[in-house]
Amino acid sequence: MAVDMTPSNQHSHTISVLVENKFGVLSRVAGLFSGRGYNIHSLNVAPCEDPQFSRMTIDVNEGSEKLDQVIKQLSKLVNVVEVIDYRDAPTVTREAVLMRVRFGEKKQEILELCNIFGARILDATRELLTIEIYGGPFRIERFLNLMQDYDVTMLTRSGKIAVVKPKEA
Numbered sequence: 676m677a678v679d680m681t682p683s684n685q686h687s688h689t690i691s692v693l694v695e696n697k698f699g700v701l702s703r704v705a706g707l708f709s710g711r712g713y714n715i716h717s718l719n720v721a722p723c724e725d726p727q728f729s730r731m732t733i734d735v736n737e738g739s740e741k742l743d744q745v746i747k748q749l750s751k752l753v754n755v756v757e758v759i760d761y762r763d764a765p766t767v768t769r770e771a772v773l774m775r776v777r778f779g780e781k782k783q784e785i786l787e788l789c790n791i792f793g794a795r796i797l798d799a800t801r802e803l804l805t806i807e808i809y810g811g812p813f814r815i816e817r818f819l820n821l822m823q824d825y826d827v828t829m830l831t832r833s834g835k836i837a838v839v840k841p842k843e844a
Contacts, residue, residue: 686736687734687736687835688736688737688742688761689732689733689762689768689837690732690733690734690745690749690759690760691730691731691757691758691759692730692731692749692755692759693723693728693730693755693756693758693759694729694730694754694755694756695727695728695729695754695756696726696729697754700754700755703753703754704731704749704752704755707748707752708733708735708745711744711745713735713737713741713745714736715733715735716734716735717732717733717734717770717834717835718731718732718733718734718834719731719732719833719834719835719836720732728756732834732835732836732837734834734835739762746758759839761837761839764839765840766839766840767811767837767838767840768811768812768835768836768837769809769810769811769835769837770809770810770811770832770833770835771808771832771833772808772809772818772819772830772832772833773806773807773830773831774805774822774827774829774831775803775804775827775828775830776804776825776826776827777803777826778802778804778825778826779802779826781825785804785806786804788818788821788822789808792810792814792817793808794807794818795807795808803828812835815832
């Protein structure tokens with residue numbers, strides 16, 4: 676089974692949406708995108724520092740004009756508390772990847788790549804390694820690009836999470 680790990684050539688934009696932690700909010704937000712024909716590249720949702728709210732980190736591949744329109748429309752949705760556009764803000768972003776790789780005769784090569792990139796082996800059988808890597812977009816894409824040379828049988832990504840860097844006092 677071939678797994679396409681090729682990164683998108685389009686530049687992605689990240690939006691953070693603070694929402695009330697209520698039934699149907701995710702559906703309404705996703706519906707706003709799909710109803711206008713915009714594709715969500717990744718979506719991560721989880722409760723935040725206050726359990727009454729969840730933070731949605733949405734990564735989209737759209738131009739600035741469409742993104743401005745989406746941000747305005749998101750701000751008008753019921754249960755949306757705050758929308759943050761990360762386009763011009765210095766941010767810290769991370770993503771987690773889990774993958775299974777059939778290693779055959781190349782186990783040592785794969786282990787060396789994992790060591791170089793700080794990836795961890797979470798499980799191993801006689802034929803498969805389960806690998807975890809966590810990091811910024813460049814590191815993740817570089818690792819996945821190199822792993823294309825091996826028999827990746829399964830891959831799952833968490834989607835991007837992000838926070839704005841604090842200003843120096």
